[in-house]
Amino acid sequence: MTNSSIPEPGHSAGSVTDAENNLELKEIEGLSQGQIVRRRFFRHRGALVSMVVLAFIIILAFSSVGFAFSFFGIDIRTPGWWQWTWTQIPTPQNGGAPTLSLVPEFMGGDGVRFGDHPFGQDEVGRDIFAVVMRGTQQSIVIMFVVGIIGVTIGTVVGAISGFFRGWRDSVLMRFTDIIITIPVIVVGAVVGRAVGNQGAFALAVVLGLFAWTGLARLVRAEVLSLREREFVDAARVAGASNRRIIFKHVLPNAIGVIIVNATLLMAAAILLETALSFLGFGVQSPDTSLGKIISDNQAAFGTRPWLFWWPGAFIIAIALCINFIGDGLRDAFDPRQKRLPSSRALARATANRNDLARAEALVGTRGADNQVDGSLAPRSTTTLDEGDERPTHGSRGDA
Amino acid sequence: MSTTTPTAVETVLEVENLGVDFWVDGEYYPAAVGLDYRVKRGEVLAIVGESGSGKSSSSMALLGLLPPTARVTGSIKLLGREIAGLDNRELRKVRGNQIAVIFQEPMTALNPVYTIGFQIVETLRTHYDLTPAAAKERAIELLEKVEMPDPQTAFNKYPHQLSGGQRQRAMIAQSISCDPVLLIADEPTTALDVTVQAEILELLRSLRTRLDSAIVLITHDMGVVADLADSIMVMKNGEAVEQGTALDIFQRPQHPYTQSLLASVPHLGLEVSETGTSRPSPSTTATPVLSFQDVAIEYPKRGRVPAFLAADEINLAVYPGEIVGLVGESGSGKTTLGRAAVGLLPIKSGTLISAGVDISGGGTKELKSLRRKAGIVFQDPGSSLNPRMPIGESIGEPLFLAGEAEGKDLDKRVQELLTSVELPTSYRNRYPHELSGGQRQRVGIARALSLAPELLIADEPTSALDVSVQARFLDLLQDLQQKLQFACLFISHDLAVVDILAHRIAVMHRGRLVEQGTRDEILRSPKEAYTQRLISAVPLPDPIAQRERRESRRAGL
Numbered sequence: 001m002t003n004s005s006i007p008e009p010g011h012s013a014g015s016v017t018d019a020e021n022n023l024e025l026k027e028i029e030g031l032s033q034g035q036i037v038r039r040r041f042f043r044h045r046g047a048l049v050s051m052v053v054l055a056f057i058i059i060l061a062f063s064s065v066g067f068a069f070s071f072f073g074i075d076i077r078t079p080g081w082w083q084w085t086w087t088q089i090p091t092p093q094n095g096g097a098p099t100l101s102l103v104p105e106f107m108g109g110d111g112v113r114f115g116d117h118p119f120g121q122d123e124v125g126r127d128i129f130a131v132v133m134r135g136t137q138q139s140i141v142i143m144f145v146v147g148i149i150g151v152t153i154g155t156v157v158g159a160i161s162g163f164f165r166g167w168r169d170s171v172l173m174r175f176t177d178i179i180i181t182i183p184v185i186v187v188g189a190v191v192g193r194a195v196g197n198q199g200a201f202a203l204a205v206v207l208g209l210f211a212w213t214g215l216a217r218l219v220r221a222e223v224l225s226l227r228e229r230e231f232v233d234a235a236r237v238a239g240a241s242n243r244r245i246i247f248k249h250v251l252p253n254a255i256g257v258i259i260v261n262a263t264l265l266m267a268a269a270i271l272l273e274t275a276l277s278f279l280g281f282g283v284q285s286p287d288t289s290l291g292k293i294i295s296d297n298q299a300a301f302g303t304r305p306w307l308f309w310w311p312g313a314f315i316i317a318i319a320l321c322i323n324f325i326g327d328g329l330r331d332a333f334d335p336r337q338k339r340l341p342s343s344r345a346l347a348r349a350t351a352n353r354n355d356l357a358r359a360e361a362l363v364g365t366r367g368a369d370n371q372v373d374g375s376l377a378p379r380s381t382t383t384l385d386e387g388d389e390r391p392t393h394g395s396r397g398d399a
Numbered sequence: 400m401s402t403t404t405p406t407a408v409e410t411v412l413e414v415e416n417l418g419v420d421f422w423v424d425g426e427y428y429p430a431a432v433g434l435d436y437r438v439k440r441g442e443v444l445a446i447v448g449e450s451g452s453g454k455s456s457s458s459m460a461l462l463g464l465l466p467p468t469a470r471v472t473g474s475i476k477l478l479g480r481e482i483a484g485l486d487n488r489e490l491r492k493v494r495g496n497q498i499a500v501i502f503q504e505p506m507t508a509l510n511p512v513y514t515i516g517f518q519i520v521e522t523l524r525t526h527y528d529l530t531p532a533a534a535k536e537r538a539i540e541l542l543e544k545v546e547m548p549d550p551q552t553a554f555n556k557y558p559h560q561l562s563g564g565q566r567q568r569a570m571i572a573q574s575i576s577c578d579p580v581l582l583i584a585d586e587p588t589t590a591l592d593v594t595v596q597a598e599i600l601e602l603l604r605s606l607r608t609r610l611d612s613a614i615v616l617i618t619h620d621m622g623v624v625a626d627l628a629d630s631i632m633v634m635k636n637g638e639a640v641e642q643g644t645a646l647d648i649f650q651r652p653q654h655p656y657t658q659s660l661l662a663s664v665p666h667l668g669l670e671v672s673e674t675g676t677s678r679p680s681p682s683t684t685a686t687p688v689l690s691f692q693d694v695a696i697e698y699p700k701r702g703r704v705p706a707f708l709a710a711d712e713i714n715l716a717v718y719p720g721e722i723v724g725l726v727g728e729s730g731s732g733k734t735t736l737g738r739a740a741v742g743l744l745p746i747k748s749g750t751l752i753s754a755g756v757d758i759s760g761g762g763t764k765e766l767k768s769l770r771r772k773a774g775i776v777f778q779d780p781g782s783s784l785n786p787r788m789p790i791g792e793s794i795g796e797p798l799f800l801a802g803e804a805e806g807k808d809l810d811k812r813v814q815e816l817l818t819s820v821e822l823p824t825s826y827r828n829r830y831p832h833e834l835s836g837g838q839r840q841r842v843g844i845a846r847a848l849s850l851a852p853e854l855l856i857a858d859e860p861t862s863a864l865d866v867s868v869q870a871r872f873l874d875l876l877q878d879l880q881q882k883l884q885f886a887c888l889f890i891s892h893d894l895a896v897v898d899i900l901a902h903r904i905a906v907m908h909r910g911r912l913v914e915q916g917t918r919d920e921i922l923r924s925p926k927e928a929y930t931q932r933l934i935s936a937v938p939l940p941d942p943i944a945q946r947e948r949r950e951s952r953r954a955g956l
Contacts, residue, residue, distance in 0.1 A: 012526070051508060229782050229783075230777045230779060230782045230783035231782065231783050231784055231785040231786075231793075232778070232783070233738075233743055233775075233783075234775070234777060234783050234785075234846065235785070235791075235796065236743065236744065237741050237742075237770060237775050237797075238770065238796045238797035238800055238846070239767065239770035239797060239800040239801055241801055244800075248788075249785050249788075252785075252787040252788075253785070253787055322400070325705075335870075367538065397652070
């Protein structure tokens with residue numbers, strides 16, 4: 001066999017300038033796994049739209065009425081661009097009906113305008129837009145804090161018990177079992193009473209301390225299968241410590257499971273906070289949250305239905321966005337995912353292929369015979385090779 | 400099916416201009432292009448090629464067993480009837496009944512929750528009106544036909560209760576249950592040991608005459624082809640580059656690819672005198688780099704699984720600059736020895752000195768000093784590289800962890816290592832999945848050699864590679880060994896590969912070393928019956944020599 005298929009390697013690394021090096025790298029640059037995942041994610045239309053919508057909701061909520069959070073005594077406050085805040089009580093106008101109008105005048109409506117109270121007012125006259133924005137802020141803060149705390153604890157617990165097994169596994173998993181058996185809503189109710197007046201942040205920390213169990217189980221299962229892979233042995237022979245093996249070799253390979261479950265955890269956290277606040281155990285007055293708005297105005301359901309539309313719409317929107325993003329991430333991380341082409345894409349591909357065939361016929365067999373390793377064979381064969389190989393040693397669990 | 404007994408030999412399968420395309424990332428990529436072939440009754444057509452050459456996908460296309468992203472074009476005629484465009488209902492009648500498949504890995508192709516008897520009966524009753532009792536009777540008959548030992552009890556066994564060879568027999572019994580006119584055998588012996596492989600090949604040969612059906616054999620093993628095939632089709636990158644009778648292809652290969660494919664097949668027992676003289680074993684007076692003294696290795700009891708003694712009474716020494724081949728069937732404990740030698744498994748008793756470090760006690764300190772002196776190349780290059788790390792980082796990890804190099808210096812060392820295994824230095828930023836199997840295994844070597852170890856353990860490094868890639872890999876390993884003069888324990892089940900590389904050979908059977916000696920002693924004049932059996936079971940990549948071998952073996956039994 002000749003080595004003619006291998007391109008001239010950059011032997012003289014010392015004499016090659018950086019620019020040349022970069023150019024060379026760019027030429028042979030393949031797609032890293034991250035790039036592949038990103039590309040697949042962006043192809044998922046639902047997930048992409050959800051990302052945009054979620055970003056819009058976050059910006060809207062935080063810029064309109066300004067932040068006001070106290071992290072254990074430190075207050076952070078910024079003003080917003082909206083004329084009211086959630087604590088101000090303007091005089092009720094027009095029975096508190098929403099002033100938002102989207103039907104233009106020439107179509108017989110009131111014209112496109114926001115008015116003073118686009119989402120309406122409640123009985124005492126609070127501006128519902130400001131209140132809902134504040135509630136959305138709370139939900140988002142809870143979502144991220146619960147997500148970060150839950151994922152961190154769950155990942156570490158799962159990785160340790162899955163990697164070391166033995167007594168550490170037993171202790172940690174029995175502890176996990178105990179946490180699982182306690183209904184989170186009860187924990188939230190008891191603890192929410194105690195820390196509810198400290199604000200959403202404290203509540204989120206407590207919820208996060210109880211929300212990691214499912215993730216720990218999943219990460220453990222994933223680590224159990226990953227630790228048997230040969231690259232773990234290879235790392236051990238290379239002299240890597242257990243800590244390095246866990247954090248550098250095992251966990252990056254479990255990232256798919258972790259990210260997907262993090263999104264599900266975050267969506268669940270929003271709904272949990274809403275449920276707790278609705279029951280009166282979550283965020284306490286004078287602060288507000290989406291669940292609390294609904295709870296406070298239960299009596300007005302018949303007369304002022306908009307008091308439910310807006311918080312409800314935002315709860316659904318946020319939870320849906322997170323779920324869609326999670327769905328997109330799951331698809332993106334699953335290498336076995338196969339998408340069937342639409343008929344239009346099919347027609348285009350056929351046309352392309354005919355062009356390609358013509359081009360190949362011109363090139364002839366020039367490049368065909370000197371490839372032995374398969375490495376530099378036309379992209380088609382290598383790609384397929386990968387596709388065929390995957391399932392045989394793909395030990396990734398189905399999340 | 401067999402309506403009339405034809406006087407002239409009937410053409411069973413006629414394939415014209417068959418093409419298979421796969422939809423990948425918004426485009427169709429061809430996996431097979433313009434295949435034409437026909438198979439007659441009682442004939443064996445071997446489709447040969449490297450992985451990714453499209454031999455499997457083109458054959459699965461015959462049954463419509465491809466994923467929905469695939470597209471099949473061209474004409475497939477079974478007994479003169481076009482089956483290319485059939486809908487699923489019609490295809491189901493053809494599958495199992497007229498065309499049957501023997502899959503590569505019987506463990507995954509058989510359903511683990513049903514007994515093999517149930518699975519054979521299921522196939523029978525899907526296609527025929529049979530009472531359960533009649534079906535059972537027929538199933539046992541089939542198991543007898545495939546020479547399953549004790550078919551009555553085997554009927555009620557689950558796949559995991561059978562050995563690999565028996566599973567493959569059960570699989571074959573299932574596939575021939577409806578007297579198919581066409582049998583597709585997709586790498587039927589790749590997952591089996593040589594001795595078992597010889598038995599299965601023997602079975603396939605006798606079935607072919609008894610059933611009088613056509614067989615399409617898909618394989619990359621030229622020895623298997625020489626043993627079984629009447630005609631051969633060589634595939635490369637989705638195209639058939641050469642077609643002809645087995646004798647023609649083996650003796651007068653026309654296409655350069657076929658020639659190179661045949662040239663890269665390792666022959667067992669060639670060039671005895673020449674290599675025998677050119678490769679004197681290095682002096683055995685020095686202290687051995689690796690020495691096992693009365694070593695026993697046990698897998699401890701776990702839950703209800705009892706403890707298993709994987710290796711016992713092992714006495715083996717590897718001297719500096721020497722390559723020792725360790726051969727044996729799967730499950731004989733070869734890999735266990737290799738892993739123990741680099742401290743991945745603790746030993747139960749005895750003394751194990753590896754690279755001058757006594758690791759019998761398994762102390763952390765000893766292991767740590769061993770890490771700098773011993774390297775290992777693993778069997779599966781796909782699994783032994785961290786898929787989330789660029790290969791440059793994988794190669795540099797031992798250097799980094801040993802504190803030998805950092806930053807720019809590390810970068811330079813990694814580039815040197817890549818150059819030494821003949822990979823472009825720019826590959827250091829690539830991820831394992833962007834490399835072919837052979838390239839990944841080179842990365843594995845580069846990593847194992849990064850600290851210039853005294854001892855290299857190579858654990859079946861070529862078993863996952865195609866022949867031509869394997870040949871290049873072995874060349875490279877030999878070059879590096881001559882340059883760096885490390886001691887090497889080369890573990891393999893392939894005697895021909897060991898023949899190329901090793902100075903001395905040790906044969907392992909059921910956890911014990913049964914024979915040790917120089918290469919010529921073991922391969923040319925083996926003393927132990929087991930070694931003789933092992934050697935005679937290796938199929939020769941030459942139809943005529945293989946026929947002689949077969950007959951002599953049959954006479955010997």
